[in-house]
Amino acid sequence: MRPERAPAGGDPPVTGAAEGPSPGRAPAVRAGGAEVRFADRVLWSGVDLAIEPGTFTAILGPNGVGKSTFLKVVLGLQRLSAGWVEVLGAPAGRERHRIGYVPQRKSFDQSLRLRGVDVVRLGFDGRRWGVPVPGTRSRHARTTVAEAVALVGATGFAGRPVGDLSGGEQQRLVVAQALVRGPDLLLLDEPLDNLDLANQGAVARLVQRICRERGVTVMMVAHDVNPILPYLDQVVYLAAGHAVAGTPSEVITTETLSGLYGAPVEVLRASDGRLVVVGAPEPPALHSDRHAR
Amino acid sequence: MNSLRELFGYPFMVNALQAGTIVAVVSASMGWFMVLRRQTFAGHTLSIVGFPGAAGAILLGISPAFGYFGFCAVAALLIGAADPRAGTTTYRQESALIGTVQAMALASGFLFVSLYHGNLNGLTGLLFGSFLGITRGQVLTLLAVGAGALVGLAIIARPLLFASVDPEVAAAAGLPVRALSLGFLLLLAVAVAETAQITGALLVFALLVLPPATAQTITGRPAFGLGLSVTLAMVVTWAGLVAAYYTPYPTGAFITTFSFAAYALARGTRWLAERSRSTRPVIASEVPG
Known part of the structure; x- marks a missing residue:
């Protein structure tokens, strides 16, 4: 040791000392x-x-x-x-709910037919049980997701299926997914x-800006x-x-x-x-x- | 027009249309997740194990329903034991395991049928169903089981989608990825076991895979895709039942053919669209929304 x-x-x-949290x-x-x-x-x-x-x-x-x-x-x-x-x-x-996590990965399955915004949305309410009901909460979810997507500069391609996107584009989306709850x-x-x-440079600068x-x-x-x-x-x-x-x-x-x-x-x-x-x-x-x- | 009215005049036809609608809605919803999770092979096997289950139950002299549910549930647990999404095995191991379950199921099904020296008509019924001999009681049972399976699916829908697309992040967010996977397979088993009793093992699989695969070829939006999948399944089922009414050919063949035509059309259109996009300069990128 x-x-x-x-x-x-x-x-x-x-x-x-290892005592409890200090204010x-x-x-x-x-x-x-x-x-x-x-x-x-x-x-x-x-x-x-x-x-x-x-x-x-x-x-x-x-x-x-x-x-x-x-x-x-x-x-x-x-x-x-x-x-x-x-x-x-x-x-x-x-x-754990205050932590955003982006695991090590190669990329999304190329045949995955799910839009980038849907992947980001999973980070927002993917752990909720039941189906989303249209209404105020659903609108709030959409605007929050759109903000996170804009923050990582993914607005231009977040509407396309993730499987079709490049590695750099996918990486921005998973960062947005990790950020969407404001960790x-x-x-x-x-x-x-x-x-x-x-x-590499662009994503590094993005992370620093966040x-x-x-x-x-x-x-x-x-x-x-x-x-x-x-x-x-x-x-x-x-x-x-x-x-x-x-x-x-x-x-x-x-x-x-x-x-x-x-x-x-x-x-x-x-x-x-x-x-x-x-x-x-x-x-x-x-x-x-x-x-x- | 007159003959359509005549068609609805027969109770057996009304029962068939109602049962077909329930089967279409349940299969297309379950199937949308199945296709997204790359579990088509598992779904195929679950559809097929109902056959040895029912044959075994008939051999033992108990209700075939016990055989359908029992065998499907056991198969779901076996398949769920090796789940690559939970990170304990690979996709290669999973498909090999499912293959062995399916081979054994088919073998024991044929063994049970030959041990039971009764009429072999049963075999066609087990595999291809008997859409036109459905009773009122069967429709109600189908409705109850189908509604139950759909409610279960609705409850786990979002965490299941999360765990299907991004298992590692879902686990890090505290979701029980393994339990979700097993829960989905059991729901699928229940839905398939109930449906296969009416449509036969082969048609339930066609409705599980074709409309969802078509919908996912057309759209990447989850809610729209699910709705499209259900709509497609209902349309092909109705069209198949009506076509079979006016011709001497089996319902299942029509339903599957219409589904396949829709799938081929969707794939072909997408292929053409992708080809023209890659040969032409991009004019406008797709708008997110």
Whole structure:
């Protein structure tokens, strides 16, 4: 167990105690000594962090290190085997209705004949039992959905079946679906995956705009930090079963990452400002959170 | 006009039209979700297991209704045990499992029929139904079971749609994705078991898949698509019954042929529309609404 934390600076206040929610600007997500174990295998352990409300945080790290599992812990879908986690001032899972979630996905089934607006609408009232009755509530739902669609810039294509849309268009719609109820916390699992460079930049800027304008706390899992690097307030770097949290300039350094990996790693900065991590050891093939259930 | 009035003068024809309408509404609604969920194969199997169920019940000397409901429910539970939407299995495993259930169902159905040395007329009835011999009591039973299944479907409709389109997000939102899936299969089993007793195993499947598939080819709007699916099913059923009345050919063949014609027309129109769209520059994008 190495409860690591990058050297202070603009770091969030260290919350030593695990007691109940503190009023005012309590961190959106807090964790202490968090550990996830599958059977006899520890995925990660000793994770301490505090994520301030309204900030944009990236969860980084090599494939299979347990980044998606981290989001599932925050959602309350995955239990911790040790430690604690508090989400929006309550134990994980309690405030689920205040969280918007975009899971990792390839794309919608191409033959799916359902319009984009219908997919967004599911995020608004898809969990209600019974059929919608035409009336005030139904009109309210339509305007709310139209607002979310406009917010992500999808008005032009949201009336078409999702299966016909491109990856970037689909990604905007699922972000709108996650936002339509006005969540306080937005969790995105590799939303830039399978997008071309132009769309990666556009979706990254969109997420940052939502974070700033709406004050939504954003946690985004990414395997490449570069498309979102200019917008990040904080990163959580998972590797070798442990985590480091801090600002990007604190964490993505040769010293910090070498300490985290327990092996010499070099962080290079390309002439265009992009960061490249060289020499990071691949995790054992066994360490794949995607197959662990 | 005169002959149409004559047609409504026969009680057996009125019963057939009423039963056909109920069957059309229930099948087209259930089928819309079935097609959206890519569970056509499961629906086909559920339609077919009524046959060994009924044959087995006749062999044991009990009411065929028990056989229909019992076998359909057991098949629904078996199929629901391996649901790729809940993330525990893959679609490949699901279709293989459904295939084994269907093969076994058909085999045992034929075994039951041959063990029961009664008249083999029953076999045609089990598979193709007897639309024109429906009693008043059957219509009322059909109405009760059909209404029950539709109310159940209406209650779970939105969460079911959510879980069908986006199972992961639905689960993260706290919806019981697995229970919804199993609940839908059981509703489908009940509706199919009741319907198959009248229409036969094969026609119920035609009404389950063809009108919804046609509607989903035409529109991506859920409410409009459901309505279109139900309307199509009712129109083809009425047309089939009337056509069969004036000709010596079976009702089911007409209903299925008309449904298929509508489906082929919809697919063909869409294919032409897509082809002309891809060869011409886009003038106006579709307006959402």
